Amino acid sequence: MGKPDIGVRNLLVKLLSYGILVFFVLLCLYFDYVTRGLFLSGSNIVNILQQTAINTIIAVGMTFVIISGGIDLSVGSILSLAGVLSTMSLLQVFSRMHQGPAVTAWPLVVAVLVAGMVSMAVGAAAGAFNGFCITRLRVTPFIATLAMMGSARGLSMVFTDAVPISPLPTAFTNVVGGPSILRAIPPLVPLAILVFVVGYVVLTQTDFGRRVYAIGGNQEAARLSGVNVAHTKLGVYTIAGLLAGLSGLMFAARVGAGDPKSGQMFEMDAIAAVVLGGTSLMGGTGSVAGTLLGSLVIGVLAVGLDITDVSTYWQMVIKGGVILLAVVLDQLKVRLGSVGL
Amino acid sequence: MTPVAAEERTVLRMEGIAKTYPGVRALDGVDFEVREGEVHALVGENGAGKSTLMKILAGAQSRDSGAIIIDGQPAHIDSPQSAMALGVSIIYQEFNLVPYMTAAENIFLGREPRAAIPGFVNFSKMYSDAQAIIDRLGVKLNVRTSVNRLSVAQQQMVEIAKATSRNARIIAMDEPSATLTEHELDNLFALIRSLKEQGVSIIYISHRLEEIFQIADRVTVLRDGHLVATKDVKDTDREDIIQMMVGRELKEKIPKKPASIGDVILSVEHLQRAGAIEDVSFEVRRGEVLGIAGLVGAGRTEVARAVFGADPIDGGRIRLDGKDVNIRSPRDAIRLGIGLVTEDRKALGLVLGMAVRENISLANLGSLASLGFVSRKRERDVANRYIADLMIKTPSTEQTVQNLSGGNQQKVVLAKWLFTQSRILIFDEPTRGIDVGSKVEIYQLMNRLAENGAGIIMISSELPEILGMSDRILVMHEGRLAGELSREDATQEKIMHLATGGE
Numbered sequence: 001m002g003k004p005d006i007g008v009r010n011l012l013v014k015l016l017s018y019g020i021l022v023f024f025v026l027l028c029l030y031f032d033y034v035t036r037g038l039f040l041s042g043s044n045i046v047n048i049l050q051q052t053a054i055n056t057i058i059a060v061g062m063t064f065v066i067i068s069g070g071i072d073l074s075v076g077s078i079l080s081l082a083g084v085l086s087t088m089s090l091l092q093v094f095s096r097m098h099q100g101p102a103v104t105a106w107p108l109v110v111a112v113l114v115a116g117m118v119s120m121a122v123g124a125a126a127g128a129f130n131g132f133c134i135t136r137l138r139v140t141p142f143i144a145t146l147a148m149m150g151s152a153r154g155l156s157m158v159f160t161d162a163v164p165i166s167p168l169p170t171a172f173t174n175v176v177g178g179p180s181i182l183r184a185i186p187p188l189v190p191l192a193i194l195v196f197v198v199g200y201v202v203l204t205q206t207d208f209g210r211r212v213y214a215i216g217g218n219q220e221a222a223r224l225s226g227v228n229v230a231h232t233k234l235g236v237y238t239i240a241g242l243l244a245g246l247s248g249l250m251f252a253a254r255v256g257a258g259d260p261k262s263g264q265m266f267e268m269d270a271i272a273a274v275v276l277g278g279t280s281l282m283g284g285t286g287s288v289a290g291t292l293l294g295s296l297v298i299g300v301l302a303v304g305l306d307i308t309d310v311s312t313y314w315q316m317v318i319k320g321g322v323i324l325l326a327v328v329l330d331q332l333k334v335r336l337g338s339v340g341l
Numbered sequence: 342m343t344p345v346a347a348e349e350r351t352v353l354r355m356e357g358i359a360k361t362y363p364g365v366r367a368l369d370g371v372d373f374e375v376r377e378g379e380v381h382a383l384v385g386e387n388g389a390g391k392s393t394l395m396k397i398l399a400g401a402q403s404r405d406s407g408a409i410i411i412d413g414q415p416a417h418i419d420s421p422q423s424a425m426a427l428g429v430s431i432i433y434q435e436f437n438l439v440p441y442m443t444a445a446e447n448i449f450l451g452r453e454p455r456a457a458i459p460g461f462v463n464f465s466k467m468y469s470d471a472q473a474i475i476d477r478l479g480v481k482l483n484v485r486t487s488v489n490r491l492s493v494a495q496q497q498m499v500e501i502a503k504a505t506s507r508n509a510r511i512i513a514m515d516e517p518s519a520t521l522t523e524h525e526l527d528n529l530f531a532l533i534r535s536l537k538e539q540g541v542s543i544i545y546i547s548h549r550l551e552e553i554f555q556i557a558d559r560v561t562v563l564r565d566g567h568l569v570a571t572k573d574v575k576d577t578d579r580e581d582i583i584q585m586m587v588g589r590e591l592k593e594k595i596p597k598k599p600a601s602i603g604d605v606i607l608s609v610e611h612l613q614r615a616g617a618i619e620d621v622s623f624e625v626r627r628g629e630v631l632g633i634a635g636l637v638g639a640g641r642t643e644v645a646r647a648v649f650g651a652d653p654i655d656g657g658r659i660r661l662d663g664k665d666v667n668i669r670s671p672r673d674a675i676r677l678g679i680g681l682v683t684e685d686r687k688a689l690g691l692v693l694g695m696a697v698r699e700n701i702s703l704a705n706l707g708s709l710a711s712l713g714f715v716s717r718k719r720e721r722d723v724a725n726r727y728i729a730d731l732m733i734k735t736p737s738t739e740q741t742v743q744n745l746s747g748g749n750q751q752k753v754v755l756a757k758w759l760f761t762q763s764r765i766l767i768f769d770e771p772t773r774g775i776d777v778g779s780k781v782e783i784y785q786l787m788n789r790l791a792e793n794g795a796g797i798i799m800i801s802s803e804l805p806e807i808l809g810m811s812d813r814i815l816v817m818h819e820g821r822l823a824g825e826l827s828r829e830d831a832t833q834e835k836i837m838h839l840a841t842g843g844e
Contacts, residue, residue: 207709
């Protein structure tokens, strides 16, 4: 290979590394152009962020799992189970405290706190059970979380007789699910940002985060370096479950019901966001920053295609194509990059 | 056995075979020939080039130069398929069998007899043909048994049946006796003799020299990629073969600096691990370099892993500074101040995709973290300190280790263990695949560690290294300690004698 070839190749690798960012910007500009500025208007941006928030929260957890070399198919079902149980507890607490027409915010605050705790506890417990099966019973992540995907969904049906928990107190759906911050932004958005920041810090700045990368990169080398592989994996799946659980309550607030059928295929969107963000399914590399971008691409695509009147079915086809393209380009990057060395 | 007649026909001739791997000259102009119907033993130390030569013959490796001539015709062997087409088969130590298929399906894998309807397999023909082959070999085995339910010896028979069913006229066997019992070995020898009578030539690779005198007609000795000699077995003896295997000049300068040897720091008593370690006991003292020699598969790595807690043990106890310790995982071992520099640094020693800095700190992250947060600055300082100290050639602390050379990768592994302040360091083949300069630096580091009172265990297949660096040498053979030699007494011949099962 001559020198110019290597130059061209390096440039290509660079471009491909930023490929998802380039794609994201182009996508926004394209939709903005065809909607004559409507797409990037303030209210639509809030709309996109709201659409993206739930998937971002779940996908941050998924990023931990995938970097560790695993996969979690159960997050959508955990979302529904946590959503159902937390809205049930919300109604309980709220109805007990909210006797008569007294107009104070306390019942709601207490009820939301309790429901929040329940959602995260349910999610974390389900995730920890995944981790237990994977580390102690030595079930592969795919199977362990596939089993949880079925069981958690089944349990949420059992608890509700397949009937959504509704109506939820309007105060709750308005404040937690609606645009209550500055009358424009739903609390979901800052919550997603918070989860992203915490996820970023934990993965990049803590020894736990380092161990997640290490076991994904080379589990045996990590073990021989004294990394407690079982504990680390347990932590990873618990985090993924906890974030899915939290999303359950937030999703219920947004749609106004604790629906046992909610969250179907959410695991796929989360995995798609992680993969679009450049995290390898082989484990060991990746970042939550990439995942955020991947999640935004999926959100922009969904909202943009909606606005431009593309049918839901074609949207699914297009989304599938984008994910495939992203992975193919990533492979190309790896191939070009490794030859260039 | 068979008198070698003058008109014995040569079926295979390999001429001037050369092969270079990055940094290693594996074969350097080796000539090798095999006669029709003979059993030709191929021996040499670890890394002498036996396996490479056989892989080239079988088309599993390409050669840099040299010619292969079969039946007087230049043979074009560039893949296992082309080798098989010419009647060459190789039976590796690790069998190439599909565990959940029957013996017959394995024998005919990829060339199943066809039924009348295209695309369908004629199973009845396949089973009867396979049974006929097995019976002709004089083996008792039902070909309808799935391979994972066969013993190792039976699986070997299936491999041999597979080879003969392809009309192999030259069969190479790599360490065929390594996992066989006495009785199974007799069966194998009987089978080899019957193949011989059918005119099949066998190339027999073994570390057990006594077997050569039982079964082989001729023996070829390789050393460091060179042909030493080919002799008729009746014209040679065990001592002569060992002499040929090891008889190299000790010209490499090993910079050994004996340290003052202190108290016993580690003692291992009656270590036991089923199928790998048989009643191994030894001790290591402060400042001492304990060499462990032996051939591949002798159980040296297994001992290292057991002491380090990487594999569970079935029995025995380990004492540190005279106190019993319970080591159940590498984490326990590291906490107690033991480090293991693994043989395979890419698969076991490093997280290749991580930076130099991250690999150095991995085993001792806790010391750099407060409240779970790793201090990047301190981590970088540590990395820079070891990069300077060990002269690791890397553009920065942030370089991913997969981009470093072998020697520098090994130094990163060493830095990791230095940073854990290990008092006992186990080096498993520490200089394998490493350039000469880095080798010397690693020896010097061992000297320094010993001087500072660490106990060092060094497993090595390179006899000059073992002889040069060790204060004391243990030799292992088939999971047991075959003997112990002092630095003064040890010679290459004595080590090889013990390592090959000599009394």
